[in-house]
Amino acid sequence: MHSYIRPGQYVAIRLQSDQLRLIQIVPDTIVNLGRFGSFTANQIIGRPFYFTFEILDACDEAGHQLRVVSATELHAETLLAGEGDGEGDDVETGENGVPMRTNREIVDENSSQKLTLQEIEELKREAGGAGKDIVAKLLESHSAIDQKTAFSLAKYTLRKRKKYLKRFTVLPLDVGLLANYLIEERDAQRSMELRDEHIGLIGCWGNVHHSGNIEVGEGMKPHGRYAIVDETGGLVVAAMAERMGILYPHDADEEPTEEQDVPAHDVPAHDAAESQHTNAPPKPRRIRPQPMSATTNTITVIHPYSQPNLSLLKFFGYDTNNPDESHPLHTHLKSISWMQLADPNSDPLYANEPPIIPAEELAELKQSKRSAYYHKRNRWARVKAVVDEGRAGNFDGLIVSTLLEPASVLRTMVPLLAGSAPVVVYSPTVESLVELADMYSTARRTAFINKKRELELQSSEGEAVDLSSLHEEFVVDPTILLPPTLQTSRVRPWQVLPGRTHPLMTGRGGAEGYLFHGIRVLPTTQNIQAAGNVRKRRKVETTSTPISDRDVEMTS
């Protein structure tokens, strides 16, 4: 939980202008907010999140320069004085219910503000009160201020405050906030314009959750293994890791060290050899967790290049180039390239096992050579374990947000899912997902089943059926994913002020964002066996196929 601001942590700072800045809070340094001033990081470390601070003009004797703005003050400013407790209708009306002040007299020109630009600049340099003085002066020298209606005065004051007040709010940097930051402040397309509402939906339809604390018993498989294809720079991985409780490093502090069987990886041998030959005093050696060694509650990222791009994870304390071994992602995040998954023997890391050197021989090697040997052996064992595990499949869910053709991803990945495991594909635009949904259309499924049955009837008893022509015609097997569903969602923000409630006037355009989801199913072979009698087969077709028709029917 984000209970207080930790030193070294990334936080988000919301400025008065509603701009967001992501800043790493390093102790004993100065944080500069540009025209909104600067402050020393120590003054916010250890403090709670969501506090709004005002930068004062002068420090107190201890050098403290920040004042916490209370909620009452903040609300009073939003509602603006004179409205009491905000009860009731606020339009000032005369005797006949006619608004007393209207904009009838207001001249539409920029001459009302009597302060010149130069004077304002001067004020900015000299005025104190964290910008409040400037706002007051501006209001004072506005010639038509008394003509303004309450609403327009409020709007004017608010606008000026946003421009000049030296205030900021510290927010915990979590996935939702990062997603908003990427959309508003950065190149939204690089995070595939992924919004909060879709992050929530992906996690729910993908049934992504923490796998719990029970042992993997008889008849169970390791639970909580999710396969993710993520080309948003790590945003989707971060969102799923957040749901699985493995994103925040300090969460792990509270967690007991999970008893994962760290796969052998020559580690015990390594230790034994070390203690034998270095003659070092037997100090308690911290067993370093092997990367990617967890067996439950894991994320497997499948990536097109040799390394996955998960650079956004750095905001959560996990730098993929320089991983922190105590971070939960160090053991729970695994990565495989598509080549390792499809054809592992083309990958030298996987295929070329470093030769085992017998212990006596090893003992005579120099230490650097020996550690290089262990490094290579461990790396090979790790790659092999992760790749073999990935190829064995049985994943509990598949989450895809990719630049690749979605059908090609699903063709490879859906067969690797356990029965009843969900599949979710996110795309910023609808076209690729419409095509994908069509790959699983009822007409296509019926054609697939019929063709498969034909091929099976052609082949002789006991011989394996050659289905290659079937897979050529059909990119994906339409019988193993049901029901293909396409969905979109968007939230609409409102302004709620007494007597002034309405949806926000402007919003962000761009990609709408769409989700495709379905569930991995295991089709029965029974229908096909029952196809011996021709007349009966027809009956099967007319009775059972239409049901499957309706099951996924795309029309109304």
Place this chain on the structure above:
Amino acid sequence: MTSPFLTRNTIADKDSLALLQLRRDQIVPTILRDHDDENQGYWEGKVTNTRFGSFPHSTLIGQPWGSQIVASKVDTGSRGRTQSAKRKAEELDAEATTTGAEEEKKKPSLRAPVSAESGFLHILAPTPEAWTISLPHRTQVVYTPDYSYILHRLRARPGSTVIEAGAGSGSFTHASARAVFNGYPGTEEATKRRRLGKVCSFEFHEQRAAKVQKELRDHGLDGIVEATHRDVYEDGFLLGDPKTGKSPKANAIFLDLPAPWLALKHLTRNPPPGQESALDPESPAYLCTFSPCLEQAERTIRTMRKLSWLNISMVEVAQRRLDVKRERIGLDTEGVRGATLFPKTVEEAVAKLRSDEQRAKLIRDNRLTKDQPDYQPIAKETPFYKEKTDVPIYAQGRLTHRSEPDLRTHTSYLVFAILPRAWSEEDEQKCRDQWPSAKVVRADNEPKTSKKQMKRQAAMERAKLREEQKQSAERPQPDSGDKAEEEEIKEEETKQESTEA
């Protein structure tokens, strides 16, 4: 007890909840039993009847999740007329005198089901989403697009504690239980101080509260969700006794109540003396209220402002599903289901008119020669535009999408707010002592070097060293290259440690 929602076997076990999917929005929930627990009187034991056939549970138990199951021939008609009454009477008699052994004897008499080939379904492992589709409605349901967004905004994560009032039909209850789950209570050793996620659910309708409690027990969620029958407007959110009870220490609150503002007074940092605050003192509290009407939302926000809630925002979620369909238009679509018989292009329209004219002319000319002895009727020919293509039907036409026919255009207004953690003068003073504000060191502008970079640097240094050694080969060397290398590695390690520290 574990829950099939959270951790499950690879196969559908008896006595566990299974969701039987008939089609996209038709899912039937059932608890799998190897005996006739509802006394239905079928020969096959417990049977679930659907519009796509009957499914004896013996055909479902032990199947891998996600399997397609074929319906069975079940005699549904005769049991009411003939044996059921008899059987029931027998059983009533038996119940009075029954012993366990007799019960055992009855079991093997169950008939093996015969597959019917009349239909099928898929047996799905329970998820909150599928449950939301299938659950018995008691009140308005919070659907997936809403609850997924709410839980995301409420930061309901593994280990959190969520308060929910009213429980209603239980869809949000199930989704939030999944969100906060990070272990079953009682299975962990007491020494470990990890906080386990929990949902505290309150429902003021007694009958509904009882139903929710039963459901949670059946679903194995009773260790994670604590459902209480309570009027929260009056009695607040403390567990057990409303006045002296234990605080749930909530991080997130979801209020699906007609008048959320009446409940807000029980969610403050400073409760009346003698009571605990229902909120977690060490984390911010995230709140969401769910009200269909604008007036409710406005009133709630007014109260929130008075009670110092921050970051108040209101949104509504608009979601829709899309139907994907191939639309086929053309003159070659005669007899194709769902296609429109209409020219595809101007060219096709022209071609059709032209060929119709030509044919009409042919017929006219032909008619003139009707009386002649060598009269021959015109041969039938398919016009070129009706010729069949090689493209299979499933890939013909244009791919289109449109919104589903029935939209949920408004569910409710969602009001979100945040209450920062409690913060006292002492806390502030402690912080000031620990982090003196005056202390400022010049920022370390040097970018941090990664492991890779350091290794590369070290390699370059080694190479340089070797060069130097070659050049000064005559001079005696105090250190061998390897040792120097070792030292470098050590140096690297210490550097590494220092950056990590």
